[in-house]
Amino acid sequence: MKKYFTVGLVIFALVILGACGEKSKEDVITKLEKTLEEMSGYQAEATMELKTGEKEQSYDMDIAHKKKAYYRVLLKNNQDEAGSQIILKNDDGVFVLTPALNKSFKFQSDWPTNSSQPYLYQSLVSDILNDKDATFKTTENHYVFKTKTNYQNNNTLPSQEIYFDKKQLTPVMVKVLDQDDKVVVKVSFSTFKLDPKFEDNMFEMDHNMTSSLFGIPVAxxxxxxxxxxxxxxxxxxxxxxxxxxxxxxxLDEGQRVLLTYEGEKNFTLVQEKVTAYPTTVVSPKMVSGDPVSLGFTVAAQTAASIEWSYQGVDYYLASKDLTKEEMLEVATSITTQTTK
Incomplete structure (x- = not known):
């Protein structure tokens, strides 16, 4: 009798352990979908490390989202404080702001839904849902998905690993990988709060251009x-x-250099440095393209050009011969070479 009683206890214990055991891939996905649907928004702080070129770059980030279509991503560039930027989306459109230089671009764009964004919760969940071949594993503290990425103009970063906290199912870390599975971009979340309360002016352009936020200087x-x-x-x-x-x-307040390249792919590169920044807020420059990441900064890209600012210099690359991906290749290679 004692023997059967002991066996029964073991079976009962195994049943209880199974019921309280690890969530399956489907369980986690269902919970992520539910959280995404029910939340009113979120706010997070993170660090983004970029291992491209000869130098590693890093940003401190403050990320805010309010349903359904309000976003604010503060990117504090630790190597170029004056080049720190804000990506903003509100009822008026999509903007990339550089408050210290009093510069702003306005886009007619589907950002952020038009490509993967490793620092946005809904983008990560969307990439998981859209990849039927996504792999899933568990560690002591995390659920880990490996999925395909969706970068429209960059095929060199085909996959990513996404780590979620087991208890909260909030993102902890994202690793964007190259074709050799080497980490090129790493986003580490230090805080992630669901359903926060936001100030009324948090997603307004003027407020973000004129208020020093998250250590980002204004003009x-x-x-x-x-x-x-x-x-x-x-x-x-x-x-x-x-x-x-x-x-x-x-120039009256600076210098401009124009480099003309000819051959298989003709293109022109303009570099301009101003010696004084405007002190009043100017209207944003309209761009019929998209905000794109160069790794070290966010640029404005159209079908035939790409422009950005970095360490006090404005860059403008134009070409009828280069594809969008090729323009990105040329632009990102500029920061890795010393002056001639």
């Missing part, structure tokens, strides 16, 4: 740079072209 806090000369950079990736002509222009 009135940045000193003028009258004595610094433009240090011209040259791209490593030329796609079969060579430098054919260089022309320099002295």
């Amino acid at each position: 009135k806090d940045v000193a003028e740079k009258k004595d610094e000369e433009l240090k011209v950079l040259y791209p490593n990736e030329l796609l079969g072209s060579t430098l054919a002509e260089t022309s320099e222009v002295d």
Whole structure:
């Protein structure tokens, strides 16, 4: 009798353990979908590390989302404070703001739904749902998915690993991988709060351009740079072209250099440095393209051009021959080469 009683206890214990055991892939996906549907929004802080080129870049990030279509992503560039940026989406459109330089772009864009965004909760969940071949595993503290990515103009980052906290099912870490499964982008979340209360002006452009937020300076806090000369950079990736002509222009408040490349793929690269930043908020520049990440900054890209600011220099790359992906290749290679 004692023997059968003991066996019964073991079976009962196994049943209880099975009922309280690990969630399946389907269980976790169902819970993620439910959270996404029921939440009013979220706010998170994270660090994004970028291992592209010769230098590693890092950003501190503050990410806010209010249903259904309000977003604010503060990116504090630890190597270029004046180049820190804000990606903003509200009823008026999609904006990329650089408050310290008093610069802003306005896009007619489907961002952020048009490509993967490793720092946005709904983008991560969407990538999991859209990949029927996504793999799933558990660790002591995390549920881990490996999925395909959706970067429209970049095929060099085909997959990502997404780590969720087991208790809260909130994102903890995202690793974006290259074709060799090496980590190129790593997002580490330090906080993630569901259903926060936001100030009424949190997603307004003027508020974000004129208020120092998350350590991001605004124009009135940045000193003028009258004595610094433009240090011209040259791209490593030329796609079969060579430098054919260089022309320099002295501006009233700065310098401009135009580099013309000719060959298999013709393109022009303009670099301009201003010595004084405007002190009043100007209207955003309209762009018929999308905000894209160059790794070290967010750029504005159209079908035939891409422009961005970095370390006090404005860059403009234009070409009728380069594809969007090729423009990104040339643009990202510019920061990895020293001046000639």
